[in-house]
Amino acid sequence: MSGRATRWLTPYLFLLPAAVVLGTFVLYPMVRVIGYSFSRSTPFLAPEGVGLANYEAILGSGRFWNAALNSAAYLLVTPIIIVLSLSAAMVIESGIRGRQWLRLMLFVPVITPTVVAALAWRLLFGEEDGLINQALGAIGIDPIAWLTQRPWTLVTAMTVTVWKGFGFYMMVFVAALLSVPKELKEAAVLDGAGRFGVFRLVVLPAVWPSIVLVFVVSSIAALKVFDELFVTVKGVPLEHQTVVPLIYEEAFGRGNFGMASAMGVILFLLILGFSFMNLKLSLSRQKPADQARAGARADAGGTH
Amino acid sequence: MLERRPIWLNAWLYLIAGLLVAVAVGPALWLALTAVQPAGTDLLRSSGDGSGKTLSIGFTWDHIARAWTDGKLAGPMLNSVLVSFARAVLNVLVAALAAYPLARMSFAARNVVFTLILATMMVPEQVTIVPMFTTVVGLGMYDTLVALIVPLAVSAFGIFLCRQAMMAVPKELEEAASIDGASPLAIWWHVMLPSIRPTLATLFAFSLIGAWSELLWPLVVLQTKSGFTLPVAVNELVGQFAASARVYYAAAVLALVPILVAFMLLQRFLKGGMFDGAVKG
Numbered sequence: 001m002s003g004r005a006t007r008w009l010t011p012y013l014f015l016l017p018a019a020v021v022l023g024t025f026v027l028y029p030m031v032r033v034i035g036y037s038f039s040r041s042t043p044f045l046a047p048e049g050v051g052l053a054n055y056e057a058i059l060g061s062g063r064f065w066n067a068a069l070n071s072a073a074y075l076l077v078t079p080i081i082i083v084l085s086l087s088a089a090m091v092i093e094s095g096i097r098g099r100q101w102l103r104l105m106l107f108v109p110v111i112t113p114t115v116v117a118a119l120a121w122r123l124l125f126g127e128e129d130g131l132i133n134q135a136l137g138a139i140g141i142d143p144i145a146w147l148t149q150r151p152w153t154l155v156t157a158m159t160v161t162v163w164k165g166f167g168f169y170m171m172v173f174v175a176a177l178l179s180v181p182k183e184l185k186e187a188a189v190l191d192g193a194g195r196f197g198v199f200r201l202v203v204l205p206a207v208w209p210s211i212v213l214v215f216v217v218s219s220i221a222a223l224k225v226f227d228e229l230f231v232t233v234k235g236v237p238l239e240h241q242t243v244v245p246l247i248y249e250e251a252f253g254r255g256n257f258g259m260a261s262a263m264g265v266i267l268f269l270l271i272l273g274f275s276f277m278n279l280k281l282s283l284s285r286q287k288p289a290d291q292a293r294a295g296a297r298a299d300a301g302g303t304h
Numbered sequence: 305m306l307e308r309r310p311i312w313l314n315a316w317l318y319l320i321a322g323l324l325v326a327v328a329v330g331p332a333l334w335l336a337l338t339a340v341q342p343a344g345t346d347l348l349r350s351s352g353d354g355s356g357k358t359l360s361i362g363f364t365w366d367h368i369a370r371a372w373t374d375g376k377l378a379g380p381m382l383n384s385v386l387v388s389f390a391r392a393v394l395n396v397l398v399a400a401l402a403a404y405p406l407a408r409m410s411f412a413a414r415n416v417v418f419t420l421i422l423a424t425m426m427v428p429e430q431v432t433i434v435p436m437f438t439t440v441v442g443l444g445m446y447d448t449l450v451a452l453i454v455p456l457a458v459s460a461f462g463i464f465l466c467r468q469a470m471m472a473v474p475k476e477l478e479e480a481a482s483i484d485g486a487s488p489l490a491i492w493w494h495v496m497l498p499s500i501r502p503t504l505a506t507l508f509a510f511s512l513i514g515a516w517s518e519l520l521w522p523l524v525v526l527q528t529k530s531g532f533t534l535p536v537a538v539n540e541l542v543g544q545f546a547a548s549a550r551v552y553y554a555a556a557v558l559a560l561v562p563i564l565v566a567f568m569l570l571q572r573f574l575k576g577g578m579f580d581g582a583v584k585g
Contacts, residue, residue: 012411017398024439029435036435091320108329115539116557119552119556244430272426
C-alpha cells in the first residue's frame with residue numbers, strides 16, 4: 001500500500017522544486033501584476049483599488065506613447081539580425097577553412113556581459129575621439145552625437161543589441177542549413193538553377209521556419225531591452241528610452257508600483273501578439289508538411 | 305557533387321568572414337587596448353605631418369589596478385562567481401528533475417503541469433518585475449544574494465530542453481535499471497543524467513552566461529555596495545570615475561575575462577559539439 005502511494009507521489013516529488021520556484025516567482029507574480037495594475041500602490045502603501053485609472057493615465061500620457069514608439073523603432077534590429085546571422089551561418093556552412101574558429105569568434109559577443117558590450121561601444125561611439133566619429137571625419141562627415149542626441153542614442157543602443165545577438169541566432173541558422181538535404185541542392189543544379197536559384201528555391205524554403213523563429217524571438221528580446229539603453233547611453237533623458245527602462249523608472253525611481261505594473265501588462269500584451277504570430281505560423285507550417293507526408297503515403301499505397 | 309566554387313566566390317567568402325570577425329572581436333579588443341593604454345597617451349595619434357593617424361599601442365597595469373582597488377571589485381567578483389555558479393548548477397538540477405516525470409512517467413496532471421510550465425515562458429520578468437520585487441521583499445530576501453539565486457533557479461526553457469532530450473533516451477536503458485531494482489531517483493541520476501550530458505552542459509553554459517551578464521534584476525534587489533555583482537558594480541563605476549574613463553573600461557575588461565575563460569573551458573562539452581575542434585586544435 002505504501003509502495004503504491006510512493007509510486008503515485010513520485011512524479012510530483014520530482015516536480016516539487018521547480019513548482020515551488022516557478023509558482024512563487026513566476027506564476028504568483030503573473031497574477032499579482034494584474035491586481036497591482038488596477039491599484040494605486042507604492043513601496044510604503046498597501047495597494048488601493050483605482051479601477052482603470054492607471055491604464056487611462058498611461059494611454060493618455062505622451063511619455064508612454066513616446067517610449068512605445070521608441071520600442072517600435074527598436075524592432076528594426078530584427079531584420080538586421082536576421083540578415084547578419086544568416087549570412088554568417090552561410091559563410092560557416094560553405095566549408096571555408098578555419099570555420100570552427102570563425103564560429104567561436106562570432107560567439108564572443110554572445111558571451112560578453114551586456115554592460116561590457118555597452119561600454120565597448122560607448123568607447124567606439126565616443127562623440128569627440130571615438131573611433132567611429134574619427135572614421136567619419138576621415139571621409140568628411142561631421143561628428144555625430146551618438147550618445148546624447150535623438151535618434152542617434154537609439155541607433156547606438158540598437159547597435160549593441162545587434163552585436164550581442166547575431167552570434168546566437170547564427171547558431172540556429174547553422175543547424176538549419178546543415179539539415180538541408182544535399183540531394184535537393186544537387187537536383188536543383190541539375191535542373192539548371194544557378195547559385196542564386198539554389199538559394200531561393202532550396203535553401204530559403206528550408207530555413208524559412210528558422211527565420212520565422214528568429215524573427216519572433218529577437219522581436220520579443222527587442223521589446224524587453226533594458227541594459228543597452230541603461231548603460232550605453234547612460235544619463236540620457238527618458239524621452240530617449242523604450243518601454244522597459246520606463247517601467248524601471250516608474251517603479252523604482254518614482255515608486256509608482258501600480259503604474260509600472262499596468263505598463264508591464266501592456267508590454268505583455270505586445271509580446272503576446274508576437275507569441276501568437278509564432279504559434280500561428282508554426283501551425284500553418286505544419287500543415288503543408290503533413291499534407292506532403294499524407295500525399296507520399298497515398299502514393300506508396302498506390303504502388304502496391 | 306556540386307560544382308567547385310570559383311575563386312571570386314571563395315575570396316568573397318573569406319572577405320565576409322574577415323569582416324564578421326573584425327566586427328565580433330574588434331570592440332572588445334579595442335576596449336582592452338584602451339584599458340591598458342598609459343594615461344595621457346592615445347591609441348590613435350596624429351602623425352607629425354598631419355596626414356593622418358597612426359596606431360601606437362602602450363601597456364600599463366595602472367587602470368586595471370585602480371579599477372580593482374579603488375573600484376573595490378574583489379567583492380563583486382566573488383559575488384558574481386558565487387551567484388552564477390549556483391544559478392547554473394541549480395538550473396541544471398531543478399530542470400532535469402522536473403523534466404524526468406514530464407518525459408517518462410504517466411500521471412494524471414501531466415498535461416496541466418506541462419502547460420503551466422510553458423505558460424511561464426510567455427511572461428518575461430520585465431513584465432512582473434514589481435510583484436517579483438515585493439515577493440522577494442516579503443520573503444526577507446531583499447539585498448541578499450539569495451534573491452539573485454532562488455527566484456531564477458529554474459526556467460521553463462530549461463525544463464523544456466531537458467524533457468526533449470530525455471524523450472530521446474532509449475526505453476531499454478531505463479527498463480534494465482528498473483528490473484535491477486533501481487529507484488526512480490537512482491535511474492534519474494545513473495541513467496537519465498549521463499544520457500543527456502550535452503544538453504545539461506549547454507543549459508549549464510547558458511545559465512552561467514545569463515547570470516554573469518544580468519543587470520536589471522540585481523539592480524532592483526541589491527542595495528549594499530559590497531553585495532553587488534559585477535555588472536551592477538561596473539555600471540556604478542561609470543558614474544564614479546566619470547573623469548577617468550579608462551578605469552571603468554578596465555573594470556569592464558575584468559568583468560569579461562572570467563566568463564570568456566569559463567566558456568572556453570566549457571565549449572567542448574556543448575551540445576552537438578557546437579564548437580568542436582576550435583580550441584583543442
